[in-house]
Amino acid sequence: MTRGPDSNKATALMAHLLRRAGFGATRDELELYLSQGYSAVVEELLHPEGQPELEDDIIRRYNMDQNSLMLIESSQANWMYRIVNTKRPLEEKMALFWHGLFATAYGKLNHAKAMVNQTNAFRRCGLGHFRTLLLELSRDPAMIFWLDNKDNHNGAPNENYGRELLELFSMGIGTYTEDDVKACARAFTGWTIANADYMSQRASRDSIWPHGRLDWQFLYLPEDHDDTDKTFLGNTGRFNGEDIIDIIIQQPATAWFIASKLYAFFVADTPDETAIQVLADEFQRSGGDIRQVMRTLFLSDFFQGQQARLARVKSPAELVAGTARLAGSHQFPDWSTVNLAMDVNFMGQEILNPPTVEGWHTGAEWIDTGNLVERINSAALEIGDAGQPGVRAVIDRIRSQGEVCSVEELVDLCLEWMGQFEVSEITRQGLLDYAQKRGALHFDRQDQVACSEQRVGEMLQLIVATREYQLA
Amino acid sequence: MTVQVEIGYSHTVGFLANQGRGFNNPVDVAWDSAGVLYVLNRAGPEVGIRLPYKRVTICTVDEEYLGEFGTGGQGDGEFWWPSSLAFDSEDRLYVADEALHRISIFDRQGQFLGKWGTGGSEEGQLNRVSSIAFDSEDNLLVSDSLNHRIQKFTKDGRFLASWGEPGEGPGQFNMPWGLCLDGQGNVYVADWRNDRIQKFEPDGKFLQLWGGSGDGEGEFNRPAALAVDPEQNLYVADWGNERVQVLSPEGKMLAQLRGDSIASRWADDYFAANPAEYAARLAANLEPELKRELKSGREGRREESANIEKLLWGPTSVKLDSAGRIYIVDSCRHRLQIYRRPV
Numbered sequence: 001m002t003r004g005p006d007s008n009k010a011t012a013l014m015a016h017l018l019r020r021a022g023f024g025a026t027r028d029e030l031e032l033y034l035s036q037g038y039s040a041v042v043e044e045l046l047h048p049e050g051q052p053e054l055e056d057d058i059i060r061r062y063n064m065d066q067n068s069l070m071l072i073e074s075s076q077a078n079w080m081y082r083i084v085n086t087k088r089p090l091e092e093k094m095a096l097f098w099h100g101l102f103a104t105a106y107g108k109l110n111h112a113k114a115m116v117n118q119t120n121a122f123r124r125c126g127l128g129h130f131r132t133l134l135l136e137l138s139r140d141p142a143m144i145f146w147l148d149n150k151d152n153h154n155g156a157p158n159e160n161y162g163r164e165l166l167e168l169f170s171m172g173i174g175t176y177t178e179d180d181v182k183a184c185a186r187a188f189t190g191w192t193i194a195n196a197d198y199m200s201q202r203a204s205r206d207s208i209w210p211h212g213r214l215d216w217q218f219l220y221l222p223e224d225h226d227d228t229d230k231t232f233l234g235n236t237g238r239f240n241g242e243d244i245i246d247i248i249i250q251q252p253a254t255a256w257f258i259a260s261k262l263y264a265f266f267v268a269d270t271p272d273e274t275a276i277q278v279l280a281d282e283f284q285r286s287g288g289d290i291r292q293v294m295r296t297l298f299l300s301d302f303f304q305g306q307q308a309r310l311a312r313v314k315s316p317a318e319l320v321a322g323t324a325r326l327a328g329s330h331q332f333p334d335w336s337t338v339n340l341a342m343d344v345n346f347m348g349q350e351i352l353n354p355p356t357v358e359g360w361h362t363g364a365e366w367i368d369t370g371n372l373v374e375r376i377n378s379a380a381l382e383i384g385d386a387g388q389p390g391v392r393a394v395i396d397r398i399r400s401q402g403e404v405c406s407v408e409e410l411v412d413l414c415l416e417w418m419g420q421f422e423v424s425e426i427t428r429q430g431l432l433d434y435a436q437k438r439g440a441l442h443f444d445r446q447d448q449v450a451c452s453e454q455r456v457g458e459m460l461q462l463i464v465a466t467r468e469y470q471l472a
Numbered sequence: 473m474t475v476q477v478e479i480g481y482s483h484t485v486g487f488l489a490n491q492g493r494g495f496n497n498p499v500d501v502a503w504d505s506a507g508v509l510y511v512l513n514r515a516g517p518e519v520g521i522r523l524p525y526k527r528v529t530i531c532t533v534d535e536e537y538l539g540e541f542g543t544g545g546q547g548d549g550e551f552w553w554p555s556s557l558a559f560d561s562e563d564r565l566y567v568a569d570e571a572l573h574r575i576s577i578f579d580r581q582g583q584f585l586g587k588w589g590t591g592g593s594e595e596g597q598l599n600r601v602s603s604i605a606f607d608s609e610d611n612l613l614v615s616d617s618l619n620h621r622i623q624k625f626t627k628d629g630r631f632l633a634s635w636g637e638p639g640e641g642p643g644q645f646n647m648p649w650g651l652c653l654d655g656q657g658n659v660y661v662a663d664w665r666n667d668r669i670q671k672f673e674p675d676g677k678f679l680q681l682w683g684g685s686g687d688g689e690g691e692f693n694r695p696a697a698l699a700v701d702p703e704q705n706l707y708v709a710d711w712g713n714e715r716v717q718v719l720s721p722e723g724k725m726l727a728q729l730r731g732d733s734i735a736s737r738w739a740d741d742y743f744a745a746n747p748a749e750y751a752a753r754l755a756a757n758l759e760p761e762l763k764r765e766l767k768s769g770r771e772g773r774r775e776e777s778a779n780i781e782k783l784l785w786g787p788t789s790v791k792l793d794s795a796g797r798i799y800i801v802d803s804c805r806h807r808l809q810i811y812r813r814p815v
Contacts, residue, residue: 057694057712060786061649061664062553062570062600064497065516067786068778068804073517113778198756201749209746210487210739211805215778217760335553335571338517 010034012421014041016309019419019472020266021045021298022089024322026390027397027417042298046127046291048088056082059333068113070212075112076341076351079119083321084330084340090294094126095119096317097265099351102137102169103359104146106352110206114142114216115352130258130288134170134245141193141216145203147357150192152185154226159185164357166248175253176233183230187244190225193218255283262293267303268311269363275302309422310471313366316347316375318472323379323464326418328390343378347371367470379464383418384457393417395456403444405452407435414459423468431462479718479727479813482797485509485535486807487738493537494738495806496525500603500789501799502557502565504580509533510565511801511808512557518544526551528567528582533797533810535737541582546572549584556603556650556789560627561610570600570617575629588629593619596631603650603697607657607674615661620645622661622676635676640666643678649711650697650789654704662695662708669698669708682706682723687713687773689725697789699798701813707798709787714773716790716800729800731783733809758782777804784809 014033018025022045025033033041044050059081060067065074066081083092099119106115118140125133137143138161144150147161162185167173193199194217201207202214230239233247248254259279260271267275278300279293286292297303314322320343324330330337344351348371354360367375385391394417398405401413411431415423441452463469487494496515503509508530515525523544530538542551553571560566564585565578574589589598599618606612607624611632614623621636622645636645646665653659657674668683669692683692693712700706704721718727735743743750759780766775777785785804792798796815799808 057665058647061647061694061696061711063516064499064514064786064788064803068497070804071517071522073519073522077517194760195756195758198749198752201752205746205749207746207749208488209742210735211733211781211807212488213778214758214781215775217762217779335516335518338519342519 008421010038012309013038013304015419015421016304017041017045017298018089019318019322020093020303020312022093023083023318023325024419026326026328026393027419028393030419039299042295045090045298046295048091048127051087053088054082054086059337062333063335063337068212069116070112070208072106072112072115072353073338073341075106075116076345076353077338078116079351080317080321080324080340080344081330081333081337083317084324091123091126094290094294095122096315096351097262098122098126098133100265100354100359100362101261102143103354103357104140104142105354105356108203109142109145110203111142111145111213111216112352113213114145117215118142119352127291127294128289130254130283130290131245131249133290134165134248135242137169138165138188138191138241138245139218141218144191144193144218145199145216149188150196150200152189152191154189154224157182157185157189157226161185162188165244168357170248170257171251171253172257175251175257180232183232183239184244186226186228186230187232187239188241190221190223191218191241192221192224249288252280252284254288255280258288258290259283259293262297264362266294266297267308269313270311272302275300278302310468312472313363314470314472315360315362315366316344316349316371317351319347319375319470320344320378320382323382326390327382327385327388328393329382329385329388331389343374347374347378372470375470376465379469380461383464384461386453386457391457391460394460395453398441398456399443403442405441405443407432407440410435410441410456410459414456414463418460418463418469420463420466420468423466427466427468431459431466434462435459479729479798479811481732482810482812484733484736484739484807484809485531485533486511486736486802486805487742488806490515490522490525491527492540493529493531495529497803498529498788498801498806498808499554499803500556501791501801501808502559503793504559504563504565507533507793508538508580509808510557510559512554512567514554514803515544516553518552526554528557528565528578530582537738539582541578542567548587549576549578551576553600555601558604558606558612560606560612564627566604566606566612566627568601568604568614570602573598573601575601575604575612575614586628588625595634596623596625598623602648603662605651605653607653613651613653613659615648615651617647617649617664620647622648622651622659622672633676635672642681643670643672645670649695650709652697652699652791654700655702660698660700660706662698664694664696664711667692667694669695669706682719689728690717690719690723692717696787697801699790699792701792707790707792709790709800711787712773714777714784714787716784716787716798729784729798729809729811731777731785731802731809733782733802733805733807736807781805 066078069075121136149161152158163181282296442448496513499514500512511529526544527542555570556568567576573591576587577585602617603615620638624633649664650662659672667685671680696711697709706719716729777783788803789801798811
C-alpha cells in the first residue's frame, strides 16, 4: 500500500514523467508543467529545439579545461553541468540512453573530445530517425576508432564494427548469420578517419604533444571500399554501409531490439513483452522514428500506470544530477562541477568511459553495499547544504506555512519538495519516527530558528537515503 | 579579410607539459625588466593529481627554459584559478586568482612575498578577479568580473577607486575580462559578455566603445583581452571567434590573426625523441578540410581550431613589447604565438 503526502495523482504522474524523460523536477517546475497538462509537456519534451540551447560560454571561460575538453574529467564535468542546467531534459536523457547503448569508451580512444563530439551527435539525432542515427554512428570517428573500422579494408576486412552493429546496436544476437556479419563488415570498408596512421599513433601512445589533441574527422576512401556483391539478410547487391543500414532498419528484430532497450531505460527494469511489442510496432509503423516511439511510450498506459512508478533504479548520473537540480546547486560554473562527475564515477558509472562495448549493467546492478553508501552520502551532502537555493526554498516554504511546523507537516512538505509523492507507509512512518524524536519545528522562537532550519536539511538528507529516492 | 598593417608571424613558444618545460592551459604572460617571460598556467580541472600543473613557467622569448614556481592549492603562494599577472615597477610579480579573490605577490625567483584581497561585492572586495594591470603610478587596475566593475588599488591592496555596474549601456559591464592601459593612462576593457571594448579616462570616465556581437570585421564574440600600441591601434583577443583582431583607433579592422603556429623548439625536441610519431605526422595532412556543417555551425571556428593545430584556440591574452612583438596566449594549444608589428 502506498500513501502520499500529495493526493493529486496528476502531480505524481508529472513527477514520474520528469524523472524518466528528464532528471526530476523541482516543486516549482512541477507546478509549471502541471499548468500545461501532461500531453503538452510530453510534446514539449519531445521537441527540445523549442527550448533554449544551453549557453556554455561561461563555463568554458572559468573552467578553461572545458574549452578544449582534452581531459576525461573535464568532459565528464561538462556533461554533468549540461544535465544539471539544461532546459532540454529529454535531449540529455536520450544522449545518455544512446551513449549507454552505443557504448564507446575513452579508455581506448584517449580522446575525450571525440567522445563529446559523439554525444553531440546523440543530442542532434537522438530523437530523429534511427536510420540517421545509425548513419551518424557509422561515420562517427570515436566509433570508427573504438571498433577498429579504420582497420577495415577492402580485401582485409575487420569485422568488429560490422558485428557489433548487428549484435549490440540494432538487431541483437541470434537474428543474423555469421555470413551477414562478414557482408556487413565488407560494406563498411573504406569508412575511416582522416590521418588514420598519425591519429592511431597518437592514441596508442596517449600522445598529447606538442599542443594537445587534434580532432578526428570521418573520411570515406572509395578506393578502400569493397564494391563487389554482398548478400546481407537475404538481399544481394553491391552494398555500401548506407544500404546495410537501410536493410537493418526494416528488420522486425531491429524494432524489437530498440523497443526493448527503450523500455528498460525509460519504463522499468523488468521487461514486459506486451509493452515492448507496442513500441516495436510503432518503430516499424513509423519507419524507425524515435520521436514517435517515445511519444507512444510516454502516452501509454504501461508508462503512466502504477506498475511503472519507481520501477527503475536510478543510474548514478540520474541520481547525482537529479539531486543537484533539486538542491539548485551547480547552476553557475565553479570548480566543484567536476565533483559531480567524480561522484558518478565513484558510484560505478564513468560517463564517456563505459566498461565495455556492452555498456553498463543497469537495474539492481547499480547498487551494491559500497555503491549504496556512496549514493546516499553524495546525495545527502548535496541536499543538506542550506546554502543551496533549492534547499533554502524548502526551508522558506516550510516557514511560510506558519510559525510552528508539526512533525507531519515537516515530513510531508519535504517529501513533496523532493518529488516523492508515492512513498510507502513504512518509509513515511520511519521519517515520522525520526522527526518525532525532536518534535515540531519552532520558527516563533529566535533561539530555535537555526535548529529548525537544520532539521529541515536533515529531513531532506534522510529522504535521499530512502529506498524510493534511489528509484526513478 | 582586410590587412592594412604589416604584421607577420614570428615563432611559437611552448609545448604541452604538466610540469617542467612547457605550459598547461596558459592564460597570461608578463615579462620582468630584463625581458624574462613569466607564463601563468591555469591547468585544471581541480582534482588532486592535476593541481601541480598550476604554476608559473619562467622562460625567454627564445625558448630557454629557466624554471617554474607555484602549485595548485589555496594556501599562501598557491593557485586555484590563476587568471592574470603583472609586474610592478620594482619587478615584483602580482598574480590574480579568480577563485580565491586575491592577489598574490612574488619576487622574480618565485618567492612568495604577500597577498591581499577578499571576496565580496562591497567596495574594495573582489568577485572573480579576471585581469590586472599596473598604471604608471604603480597602482593596480583590476577587472572584477562578477561584480561587473573595474577597481583600482594601491599595490599593497588599499582601495582607491571603482567604476562600472552590470548592464549594457556605456560604462556598464557584463563580466569584464581583460584590461590594459595606453601611454596616457586611459583604460581599455574587454567587456566580455557585451561583445565590445570600452575605453575610459584614468579616473573611469567613459570615453568610447567599439564592437558588437558577431564574427565580422570589428565585431566580437566574447573578447577576452586586449593591448594598445603607441599609435592607439587595438589588439583584441576575440576569444569566441578564435582570433586576434587589430583595429584602428576608429575601430576599423586592420588585420586579423587566426593563427600560424609552426612547431616550437621544445616541440622539435619531442619529435626528435619520438621519430615514429613524427614520421606519421609528416605524412599527415594537418590542415584537413572540415565538413561544411561543422564549419558553419555555431561552434564553427572552435571546431576548426580543434582540428587544425596551427590556429589559435581560446586566445586569452594579448600583449605587446617595445621591440614590436605581439604575444598571444593560445590557451587550448598550450603555447604563445608570437607575431611582429612595425615599430
